[in-house]
Structures are given as structure tokens and as C-alpha cells.
Amino acid sequence: MPKPSAPRWYALPLLVLGAAGFAAFWMLAALALDGLCAWLAPLAAVDMLLLLRIAKWPAGPARAAWAALATAGVVAAANFLIVAGQVGQNFGLRPWESALLLGRDYAWLLLRLTADRLDIALWTAGVLVALWAGLSGRRPAPSAR
Numbered sequence: 001m002p003k004p005s006a007p008r009w010y011a012l013p014l015l016v017l018g019a020a021g022f023a024a025f026w027m028l029a030a031l032a033l034d035g036l037c038a039w040l041a042p043l044a045a046v047d048m049l050l051l052l053r054i055a056k057w058p059a060g061p062a063r064a065a066w067a068a069l070a071t072a073g074v075v076a077a078a079n080f081l082i083v084a085g086q087v088g089q090n091f092g093l094r095p096w097e098s099a100l101l102l103g104r105d106y107a108w109l110l111l112r113l114t115a116d117r118l119d120i121a122l123w124t125a126g127v128l129v130a131l132w133a134g135l136s137g138r139r140p141a142p143s144a145r
Contacts, residue, residue: 011052011055011056012066014054015048015051015055018047019048019073022044023081026040026078026082027085031085031086031089036082036119038115040078041075041122041125041126042122042126043126044074045071045126045129045133046129046133048067049063049130052067059135060135064130064133070130071127071129071130072127079115080102080107081096083107083110083111084096084099085098085099086110087102
């Protein structure tokens with residue numbers, strides 16, 4: 001029986017870069033489609049799991065926790081950037097310029113006014129997908145020997 005591999009040193013930096021890239025993609029898609037695009041949350045979970053799998057992080061509670069944490073971070077960052085982008089459009093600012101000026105409380109207020117139950121359910125589903133899939137890893141097929 002093969003010994004489970006130890007996590008690689010580059011797994012967490014890869015996860016941070018992947019999360020930032022997915023949050024930026026989510027923001028651009030939401031601003032282009034003029035909505036929150038909450039359906040991207042489960043895709044973000046799958047992306048975070050793939051990044052951890054590429055880095056050979058073993059399946060189990062640690063991978064599930066990192067994937068869920070990264071997915072929740074992507075959901076929070078993407079929604080903050082979406083709100084900042086929509087507010088910034090009114091003032092002629094780019095989303096990242098508006099994000100530097102927008103306060104956390106004001107962004108939270110606007111997000112609560114915009115999001116409905118389906119959006120919240122999809123965000124929650126994304127985090128739950130990351131937890132579930134992080135715990136269950138693919139087992140190697142039995143060998144023919």
C-alpha cells in the first residue's frame with residue numbers, strides 16, 4: 001500500500017494565487033453580465049480542490065478545510081469586488097480603485113440589499129462542495145498484479 005504523500009511547499013501559495021485569479025474572473029463576469037453570478041461558487045470550490053490536488057495535497061480534513069476556507073475567501077472577495085465595481089461605475093472609477101475607497105460596512109449593506117436566498121444558497125453550496133470533495137479522495141484502482 002503506497003504511503004500518502006506529504007503536502008508540497010507550494011500548495012498554499014498556489015491556492016492563494018488561484019483564489020485571487022478566480023475572484024478577479026468572477027468579478028469581471030458579474031460586471032459584464034450585470035448580476036452577482038452566484039452560480040460560480042461551486043465552480044470556485046472545484047477549482048480550489050483541483051489546485052490542491054495538483055499540488056498533491058492528500059485527501060482528508062486538512063484538504064477539506066483549506067479548500068473550504070479558500071472557497072469562502074473567493075466568495076467574499078468576489079462579492080466585495082463586484083459591489084466596488086458597480087459603485088465605482090457611477091463615479092467613473094475602475095473596480096480596484098473603487099475597492100480601495102469602499103468601506104466594508106457599506107459593501108456589506110449593498111450586498112445584503114442585492115443578494116437573495118438563491119445567491120446565499122449557492123454560496124453555501126460552494127463551501128459545502130469544497131468540504132465534501134476535500135474529504136473524499138479518489139482511491140487508486142486495484143492493480144492487476
